[in-house]
Amino acid sequence: MSDLPLSDRAGWAADGAISTLMAQAIENPDCLSLAAGFVDPATLPVELVRAAAADVLAEPRANLLLQYGTPAGAGRLRIEVLERFATLEGVPTEELAATKGLTAGRVLLTNGSQQFLSLIAQVLLNPGDICLVAGPTYFVMLGTLAGVGARAVRVETDGDGMVPAGLERALDRFEQAGELARVKLVYLVPDFENPSGVVLSQERRTAILELLERRDPGGRIHVLEDAAYRELSFDGAPSASLWGRDPGDRVIYAGTFSKSFAPGLRIGYGIAPRALVQPLIDRKGNEDFGSAHFNQHLLAKVLESGKYDAHVEEVRDGYRRKCDVLLAALDEHLGGLPGVSWRTPAGGLYVWATLPEGVSTSFGSPLAEAAQHEGVMYVPGELCFAPESADGSPRPAHDMRLSFGVLDAAGLREAAARLGRAVRSVL
Numbered sequence: 478m479s480d481l482p483l484s485d486r487a488g489w490a491a492d493g494a495i496s497t498l499m500a501q502a503i504e505n506p507d508c509l510s511l512a513a514g515f516v517d518p519a520t521l522p523v524e525l526v527r528a529a530a531a532d533v534l535a536e537p538r539a540n541l542l543l544q545y546g547t548p549a550g551a552g553r554l555r556i557e558v559l560e561r562f563a564t565l566e567g568v569p570t571e572e573l574a575a576t577k578g579l580t581a582g583r584v585l586l587t588n589g590s591q592q593f594l595s596l597i598a599q600v601l602l603n604p605g606d607i608c609l610v611a612g613p614t615y616f617v618m619l620g621t622l623a624g625v626g627a628r629a630v631r632v633e634t635d636g637d638g639m640v641p642a643g644l645e646r647a648l649d650r651f652e653q654a655g656e657l658a659r660v661k662l663v664y665l666v667p668d669f670e671n672p673s674g675v676v677l678s679q680e681r682r683t684a685i686l687e688l689l690e691r692r693d694p695g696g697r698i699h700v701l702e703d704a705a706y707r708e709l710s711f712d713g714a715p716s717a718s719l720w721g722r723d724p725g726d727r728v729i730y731a732g733t734f735s736k737s738f739a740p741g742l743r744i745g746y747g748i749a750p751r752a753l754v755q756p757l758i759d760r761k762g763n764e765d766f767g768s769a770h771f772n773q774h775l776l777a778k779v780l781e782s783g784k785y786d787a788h789v790e791e792v793r794d795g796y797r798r799k800c801d802v803l804l805a806a807l808d809e810h811l812g813g814l815p816g817v818s819w820r821t822p823a824g825g826l827y828v829w830a831t832l833p834e835g836v837s838t839s840f841g842s843p844l845a846e847a848a849q850h851e852g853v854m855y856v857p858g859e860l861c862f863a864p865e866s867a868d869g870s871p872r873p874a875h876d877m878r879l880s881f882g883v884l885d886a887a888g889l890r891e892a893a894a895r896l897g898r899a900v901r902s903v904l
């Protein structure tokens with residue numbers, strides 16, 4: 478350890494979980510990873526990108542694509558993103574402009590949606606402020622919240638997502654403790670949540686917004702809707718967003734082209750409430766002078782070409798098939814074991830598996846060691862639960878996130894067999 482007097486923020490950002498997982502993967506190259514949340518390398522659109530790169534570079538003034546852009550991003554892609562978003566919403570762009578005041582000027586292009594999530598945390602949360610989250614939720618976001626000194630507090634969650642009555646009880650608890658003013662954000666991943674695969678039910682989307690309207694009519698508590706997996710439904714039907722049913726400017730929407738297209742381009746976007754647009758741009762300007770300008774034009778070209786939809790269709794099909802393979806292999810190798818269960822997702826990249834309560838899946842547990850010995854990796858469920866809960870419930874430590882993103886069908890079958898042996902050895 479160095480004695481360098483680092484800032485408080487540097488300490489808040491320290492998070493060993495990812496490093497531990499990466500180190501495990503590097504130390505055990507023969508290990509099959511059900512842990513990595515990466516997309517399937519076989520789906521990465523080399524030919525589409527090659528053609529789009531050649532096409533944009535053949536455009537007049539192509540040299541300027543290699544120039545700096547602006548912090549908010551290239552207008553050309555912001556317009557395409559707005560059109561794509563309107564398609565997902567099932568509403569023409571003109572109607573979004575008329576009814577919601579949404580124009581391309583409110584679409585911000587970021588370095589992956591991760592940067593947008595981080596910018597939101599930075600512009601909305603002071604140290605000690607509270608963000609309410611589902612349990613489990615996207616564990617990287619827990620790190621992002623910790624990184625700004627915020628408190629992530631877990632709200633009761635079940636197979637239909639965050640429980641509205643649990644959210645209300647959380648607000649009551651903070652009100653009684655005189656801390657309601659510190660609650661600034663509710664973070665939700667409504668579609669095929671990373672890690673649980675859960676879809677926040679349509680009724681709950683409405684109920685959560687109605688509850689917030691009733692308890693916080695001024696719209697001080699924002700909802701951050703992280704729609705990273707929205708396009709990855711196995712049946713192809715996009716769900717109706719929280720954003721679309723927001724009567725005001727409460728919901729902030731984060732989207733990404735990482736899961737549906739290529740994470741290596743690092744293109745995500747945010748649709749911000751009017752009052753947040755400039756603060757976000759200012760903050761982003763402090764961090765970079767804009768995200769990769771060339772990549773934005775390249776992606777705009779792909780979207781303009783009309784070839785994006787067919788690609789997403791293929792990606793979805795591929796994940797549906799791989800999910801079926803993993804589920805069948807789990808049935809074969811873990812089926813019928815007492816207290817062992819898993820959820821069948823309707824999209825996304827993850828299967829959430831639960832072991833009997835006393836059987837820890839955490840780093841250093843007998844199961845983690847058995848899995849390492851067998852040569853298979855998973856994400857310990859504990860990492861995905863904020864340590865603090867609104868109802869005082871303990872942090873569960875007996876689940877696993879299994880991803881069917883990276884491995885091919887044979888790899889998934891073998892990984893499930895290894896996991897089955899590891900689990901049987903500790904039950």
Ligand SMILES: Cc1ncc(COP(=O)(O)O)c(C=O)c1O
Pocket residue numbers: 514588589590591592615666671703705732733734735740744745
């Ligand atoms: C729920 C969720 N949100 C956001 C992200 C960030 O992705 P990106 O920065 O590549 O858009 C991820 C990546 O795994 C995710 O799972």
